[in-house]
Amino acid sequence: MLQEMKLLLLLTFLSTVNVFSATKLKPNFVLIMVDDLGIGDVGCYGNKTLRTPNIDRLAAGGAKLTQHIAASPLCTPSRAAFMTGRYPVRSGLAAESIFGAFIFSASSGGLPKNEVTFAEILKKEGYSTGIIGKWHLGLNKEQRDDFYHHPLNHGFDYFYGTTVTHLRDCIPGNGSVFQAGAAQFLKRTLVIAVITLFTLIFLNYNRFLKIPRKVFEYVFLCLIIFVGPVIFFFWKFQYLNCFLMRNYQVIQQPVVYENLTQRMTSEAVKFILRNQNKPFLLFMSYIQVHTALYASSEFRGKSKHGIYGDAVEEVDWSIGKIVNELHKNKQQNNTLIYFTSDNGAHLEEVSSSGEVHGGYNGIFKGGKATNWEGGIRVPGLLFWPGVIKPETVINEPTSNMDIFPTVVKLSGASLPQDRIIDGLDLMPLIQRKSVTSEHEFLFHYCNAYLNAIRWNQKNSSSIWKVFFFTPIFYPEESEGCFNSLVCPCFGHLTTKHDPPLLFDLSRDPGEKNPLTPQTEPNFYNILRTIEEATKIHRENIAVVENQMSLKNVIWKPWLQACCSSWLEFCSCDQDEKFVLA
Numbered sequence: 001m002l003q004e005m006k007l008l009l010l011l012t013f014l015s016t017v018n019v020f021s022a023t024k025l026k027p028n029f030v031l032i033m034v035d036d037l038g039i040g041d042v043g044c045y046g047n048k049t050l051r052t053p054n055i056d057r058l059a060a061g062g063a064k065l066t067q068h069i070a071a072s073p074l075c076t077p078s079r080a081a082f083m084t085g086r087y088p089v090r091s092g093l094a095a096e097s098i099f100g101a102f103i104f105s106a107s108s109g110g111l112p113k114n115e116v117t118f119a120e121i122l123k124k125e126g127y128s129t130g131i132i133g134k135w136h137l138g139l140n141k142e143q144r145d146d147f148y149h150h151p152l153n154h155g156f157d158y159f160y161g162t163t164v165t166h167l168r169d170c171i172p173g174n175g176s177v178f179q180a181g182a183a184q185f186l187k188r189t190l191v192i193a194v195i196t197l198f199t200l201i202f203l204n205y206n207r208f209l210k211i212p213r214k215v216f217e218y219v220f221l222c223l224i225i226f227v228g229p230v231i232f233f234f235w236k237f238q239y240l241n242c243f244l245m246r247n248y249q250v251i252q253q254p255v256v257y258e259n260l261t262q263r264m265t266s267e268a269v270k271f272i273l274r275n276q277n278k279p280f281l282l283f284m285s286y287i288q289v290h291t292a293l294y295a296s297s298e299f300r301g302k303s304k305h306g307i308y309g310d311a312v313e314e315v316d317w318s319i320g321k322i323v324n325e326l327h328k329n330k331q332q333n334n335t336l337i338y339f340t341s342d343n344g345a346h347l348e349e350v351s352s353s354g355e356v357h358g359g360y361n362g363i364f365k366g367g368k369a370t371n372w373e374g375g376i377r378v379p380g381l382l383f384w385p386g387v388i389k390p391e392t393v394i395n396e397p398t399s400n401m402d403i404f405p406t407v408v409k410l411s412g413a414s415l416p417q418d419r420i421i422d423g424l425d426l427m428p429l430i431q432r433k434s435v436t437s438e439h440e441f442l443f444h445y446c447n448a449y450l451n452a453i454r455w456n457q458k459n460s461s462s463i464w465k466v467f468f469f470t471p472i473f474y475p476e477e478s479e480g481c482f483n484s485l486v487c488p489c490f491g492h493l494t495t496k497h498d499p500p501l502l503f504d505l506s507r508d509p510g511e512k513n514p515l516t517p518q519t520e521p522n523f524y525n526i527l528r529t530i531e532e533a534t535k536i537h538r539e540n541i542a543v544v545e546n547q548m549s550l551k552n553v554i555w556k557p558w559l560q561a562c563c564s565s566w567l568e569f570c571s572c573d574q575d576e577k578f579v580l581a
């Protein structure tokens, strides 16, 4: 009996040792995404005046992707693609209307449950999975506490951050992205209401009609029902839309922004310390450098590029702290760090006083919300000492959807077999086991509309890009959408092209000189090849519920997250005091 017990104990011990060493072999992942950062803002991509030494160190010690493409030029769809490794149209996170990203915390759309995120797969592999910062893929669906789209229902087991996008309206004195639209709505509604009332009174007075008192009451009621919530919403915007959560709990409403980047950093450091003996995945999703811009006192006024530069330099500091923590805990060689931005710099962001609040896209044309290279070509760095050689530079096309299969494979899991994954494992390219990208075609969507296609032609240096339509963007193009903050994907602010516009990015990365049948003898052959690939691609897109339909993006008061009673106007502050050496 005793012998058997001993044997059993020994076996248990051996198996735990085995499990332990097996899990220890699994690499950690720190995936860093900055919001709206331009490729031209970073030192290692050529910026000389913004100081980003910590980001540059990742490039010097690892791999730099020079043609790293976001799956969409806008936050919500780009992040949906990043989390799932699939084009945003596949998950329904591509809008048919002009509202391409979630702007209200209490809307019902979001990442559907049947989508699989890399966090979900890694959690099953025994990973600790955390997200710190911006989520932007929905919160509730039917009730204010169903948390249907919440990160904790998509494979993360820790969340500290915000569920919807950051906006100018979140910080008093930073202007508003809504005011003009809301004012117009109110004006129109009031005009209609007044005209209706006067008509009714006139008809009544002249005894054309005997109008019951009830009708007047109904008109008045309608006015309150439609106008009331709008007034209330904008009056209390910071409380309703700018709040911070820890897991399922709202802990700060409205958010105190000033030192938020520092608090996020402290959260990241604590997450790394908590998981020293367990493989982990940390998605560090910075809320900066989207407007409204902010920076802690240590960084304010220190950069050469106003508050925008200050915010970038604080993010860089934060990344340095995280890398340093990995180093201190001897996790550096067992951790893959990835650095990117969700889309290109938002060039239209200029404050009311004329200060530039959007970043820089270098030599690339356009910016956020456009499929010009400036909207989708983002920084992409991978750092992993001992695995990725220092100063590796990859010029081949890669996508932010590639992180999904890369991370899943490295964790030891296999890719889901029941769906199309559009991303491709990055490791063969980065470790120089293959020299060309397997991405032959990349499809550039403007929300739900196929806007442009990139063809990385095999056995050729050419990278063709065709546009079916382009935004009328630059201010010099009269009536451009530069002044409307976000370019639309259809309507009078776009130009249709038939035949499509054709560029060769290898010769013309700035997309300045469209090719013609005269300048490119293969013009029609190229278009034909792309057309065939498009046909196959379209056939492979299944119809799914549109998460960005109007009904899914509007504010629904009954879904509003609120940390106190409505009478106290949803306000609280239970965040920990900031401590970081």
Ligand SMILES: *[C@@H]1O[C@H](CO)[C@@H](O)[C@H](O)[C@H]1NC(C)=O
Binding pocket: 040, 041, 046, 047, 048, 049, 050, 305, 308, 309, 358, 359, 360, 362
């Ligand atoms: C560096 O970034 C800033 C801020 O976006 C920009 O204004 C500046 O032109 C960039 N400088 C260079 C040399 O790229």
Ligand SMILES: *[C@@H]1O[C@H](CO)[C@@H](O)[C@H](O)[C@H]1NC(C)=O
Binding pocket: 330, 333, 385, 386, 387
């Ligand atoms: C990490 O890897 C690098 C490069 O292979 C090596 O020089 C260094 O000694 C390693 N550090 C640790 C703590 O193992």
